[in-house]
């Protein structure tokens with residue numbers, strides 16, 4: 001059972017990751033400790049792997065206090081959650097959940113939204129965030145469903161952000177497939193931004209099996225024929 005009501009978590013229980021001011025006054029990026037640890041890990045990994053520093057959208061886009069939920073609802077109508085039901089409030093569907101809005105995941109592959117999305121999903125899965133859990137779909141909105149538990153140091157910081165450039169083992173295999181031809185598939189190489197090589201049907205079957213056994217280990221990204229040709233180089 002969640003310990004606090006939605007939007008009513010005392011600030012003393014939360015970790016501050018940033019602050020600023022906008023037209024509404026001062027805002028803060030406040031996170032439960034587990035969410036803060038996952039987020040910091042994901043930022044470090046995104047920086048090490050892709051040279052991209054992921055950012056939280058300025059404003060109350062991490063923990064959102066109840067009175068701010070009321071304000072957003074007044075302003076945005078049904079586009080904002082009913083006050084007391086936002087996944088930014090620390091509870092979602094009766095469970096602990098802390099949402100974060102990520103401002104710049106598209107930077108993970110400028111000009112190639114499919115690839116940027118594949119990279120973002122991979123990072124989120126490794127860090128322990130869920131994507132795509134609200135309707136209508138909000139690609140920037142990710143959720144931590146275990147926000148109070150700080151991951152064990154060994155698991156959370158297994159990737160050393162300084163030396164990770166040459167370590168591919170912790171990253172998922174990314175299989176790129178052509179939207180218009182189910183036969184053409186290739187392995188994506190995050191270090192070059194190109195396909196490393198194309199794969200056979202039987203090799204692909206192995207990746208499908210691995211994906212089923214461990215959903216975070218293999219990511220499938222579908223791209224248009226044109227983008228596939230660009231990736232193939």
Ligand SMILES: [Zn+2]
Nearest residue numbers: 099100101141
């Ligand atoms: Zn959100």
